[in-house]
Amino acid sequence: MMLDAVSWDALRLSLLVACTATLVALPIALWVAWLLVRGQFRGKALLSALVHLPLVLPPVVTGYLLLIGFGRNGPFGGVLYDVFGITLAFRWTGAVLAAVIMGFPLMVRAIRLAIEAVDPKLEQAAATLGAKPASVFASVTLPLIAPGILAGAVMGFAKAIGEFGATITFVANIPGQTQTLPSAIYSFLQVPGGEGRAIALVLWACLIAITAIALSEWLAQRVAKRIRGIEDDI
Amino acid sequence: MSLDLNITKRLGAFTLDLHFTAQNGVTAVFGHSGAGKTTLINAVAGLSEPDSGHITLNDTRLFDAACRINLPAHKRRMGYVFQDARLFPHMDVTQNLQFGLRHAPTGSTGPSLDEVAELLGLTYLLKRRPTDLSGGEKQRVALGRALLSRPRMLLMDEPLAALDGPRKDDILPYLERLKSGAAGLPILYVSHALDEIARLADQLVILSKGKVTASGSIFDVLADPTILPLVGVRQAGAVIQAIVLEHGDDGISTLKTNAGFIELPGVAAPVGTLVRLHVLAQDVILSRTRPTGLSSVNILPVIVKSIRTGDGPGAAISLDAAGDQLLARVTARAVQDLELTSGVSCFAVIKATSIAATSIGR
Numbered sequence: 001m002m003l004d005a006v007s008w009d010a011l012r013l014s015l016l017v018a019c020t021a022t023l024v025a026l027p028i029a030l031w032v033a034w035l036l037v038r039g040q041f042r043g044k045a046l047l048s049a050l051v052h053l054p055l056v057l058p059p060v061v062t063g064y065l066l067l068i069g070f071g072r073n074g075p076f077g078g079v080l081y082d083v084f085g086i087t088l089a090f091r092w093t094g095a096v097l098a099a100v101i102m103g104f105p106l107m108v109r110a111i112r113l114a115i116e117a118v119d120p121k122l123e124q125a126a127a128t129l130g131a132k133p134a135s136v137f138a139s140v141t142l143p144l145i146a147p148g149i150l151a152g153a154v155m156g157f158a159k160a161i162g163e164f165g166a167t168i169t170f171v172a173n174i175p176g177q178t179q180t181l182p183s184a185i186y187s188f189l190q191v192p193g194g195e196g197r198a199i200a201l202v203l204w205a206c207l208i209a210i211t212a213i214a215l216s217e218w219l220a221q222r223v224a225k226r227i228r229g230i231e232d233d234i
Numbered sequence: 235m236s237l238d239l240n241i242t243k244r245l246g247a248f249t250l251d252l253h254f255t256a257q258n259g260v261t262a263v264f265g266h267s268g269a270g271k272t273t274l275i276n277a278v279a280g281l282s283e284p285d286s287g288h289i290t291l292n293d294t295r296l297f298d299a300a301c302r303i304n305l306p307a308h309k310r311r312m313g314y315v316f317q318d319a320r321l322f323p324h325m326d327v328t329q330n331l332q333f334g335l336r337h338a339p340t341g342s343t344g345p346s347l348d349e350v351a352e353l354l355g356l357t358y359l360l361k362r363r364p365t366d367l368s369g370g371e372k373q374r375v376a377l378g379r380a381l382l383s384r385p386r387m388l389l390m391d392e393p394l395a396a397l398d399g400p401r402k403d404d405i406l407p408y409l410e411r412l413k414s415g416a417a418g419l420p421i422l423y424v425s426h427a428l429d430e431i432a433r434l435a436d437q438l439v440i441l442s443k444g445k446v447t448a449s450g451s452i453f454d455v456l457a458d459p460t461i462l463p464l465v466g467v468r469q470a471g472a473v474i475q476a477i478v479l480e481h482g483d484d485g486i487s488t489l490k491t492n493a494g495f496i497e498l499p500g501v502a503a504p505v506g507t508l509v510r511l512h513v514l515a516q517d518v519i520l521s522r523t524r525p526t527g528l529s530s531v532n533i534l535p536v537i538v539k540s541i542r543t544g545d546g547p548g549a550a551i552s553l554d555a556a557g558d559q560l561l562a563r564v565t566a567r568a569v570q571d572l573e574l575t576s577g578v579s580c581f582a583v584i585k586a587t588s589i590a591a592t593s594i595g596r
Binding site: 135 | 279280281306307308309310311312313314316318320322323324333334337338339379380383389
């Protein structure tokens with residue numbers, strides 16, 4: 001499946017965006033999921049609604065809101081540019097932001113379910129044994145929610161690879177700069193005779209998806225074995 | 235060592251209002267479900283905060299509402315053995331034990347992992363996962379893990395409640411070993427099973443609807459006729475001490491108490507050891523004259539100390555058996571017929587077979 005330079009750029013950009021978005025979103029999603037399960041504060045319902053909003057809004061709407069907020073003249077985008085010299089709109093970093101926002105609710109959901117499944121009694125037991133809260137989290141909670149974190153990461157990654165609406169609205173579709181795999185496929189299909197290039201990218205998209213699923217299954221089994229204590233030879 | 239506790243906490247229908255002091259040894263807290271036992275032990279562990287009062291261990295204030303002190307659980311160094319073991323499922327037995335050791339304060343001394351594994355019979359389980367352990371084994375690992383965190387005190391919340399009869403015998407001897415062992419850790423032991431308490435405890439606190447209704451030495455409290463309605467007719471009974479004299483060929487052993495000899499089947503303790511007998515109040519029969527021609531030979535001369543008649547037809551009688559205390563439950567009619575009053579001498583007949591082997595402990 002030989003790819004021309006434009007397709008190759010789109011594929012590389014998509015992988016870069018998806019990996020970066022997953023790594024950026026994961027710690028925040030873990031923290032937010034923790035807050036939503038164990039936190040006791042006012043506005044918890046509001047935070048939950050806010051986190052889940054991109055799941056129910058049309059992606060184009062989310063993209064447009066990002067453009068208003070994070071464009072060079074937007075309230076956040078202006079500050080980012082003036083203070084840090086960072087531009088998000090129409091840059092690959094903007095595609096990362098769009099992927100983070102769109103994948104975030106999926107990540108939080110997966111991790112939240114995992115945290116809810118952890119018996120707080122185990123954490124209490126760890127505390128009575130002298131483990132500080134940070135140590136309890138690292139040595140008891142984290143290993144037990146590892147499958148949930150993994151599932152969240154896979155969901156986030158898949159969402160980032162496939163994200164189209166918000167991305168194309170926020171960072172447009174500039175070949176070699178902001179053109180991700182889905183936008184490239186979309187562009188190829190807009191011009192006569194582009195089906196061949198589209199199909200090559202579609203096959204690559206399938207390959208990435210299958211690899212991601214296989215990798216996550218393999219990791220999930222290893223984690224499950226470690227948690228449940230099933231020996232490797234069984 | 236002394237644990238001084240004076241706390242109140244609102245608990246739904248009633249207010250927990252507790253005040254007692256636990257000394258060295260095993261202090262048992264008895265109460266029915268909902269009496270506030272777990273709330274009490276959680277307050278000592280730092281897992282629940284009382285509304286007011288204070289909890290002091292030696293010179294350390296664990297909790298003091300007036301001074302706004304509430305030491306977090308991880309700083310209290312209370313080894314807590316939960317009813318449901320709460321082993322970490324992602325760790326094997328060794329790792330669970332190491333968890334305790336790893337979080338023990340630096341510079342603290344105590345038994346090593348190998349010694350604890352030896353003491354609790356865990357050596358052959360070290361590589362197993364919690365899911366592959368029986369209930370009794372889980373509790374032993376939980377106990378070992380708590381011991382290895384080098385606690386100042388052990389808290390046990392019905393550690394045997396989830397186990398069936400034979401499994402209880404899996405762990406009771408270890409608890410007894412722990413008690414008599416060099417560790418000498420003070421233990422707060424919460425339970426609603428009086429037979430366990432009779433075996434292990436040095437002191438007994440009885441909780442009822444959130445209040446302390448009796449407290450003192452195990453011998454005094456269990457022989458107190460007023461506790462009968464609190465612990466229930468079936469469980470009530472005093473504890474006396476006896477020395478094993480000999481084991482007969484027919485499986486009957488002879489034991490010596492202050493008031494006389496007692497013959498019992500199924501005594502495992504070697505000759506010369508001091509054992510405890512939990513004599514149920516309903517298994518003691520009273521007679522004004524020394525009875526003859528009975529199938530039971532366990533007849534002790536006793537003096538009536540006090541009589542408590544309740545609302546029902548029964549009466550609880552506290553007896554002095556040459557310094558030991560016994561508790562008997564007879565009918566109020568029998569009290570009248572036998573003309574029993576405080577100071578009267580009579581004979582207590584104890585049905586030997588009624589003393590279960592499990593309640594014969596060190």
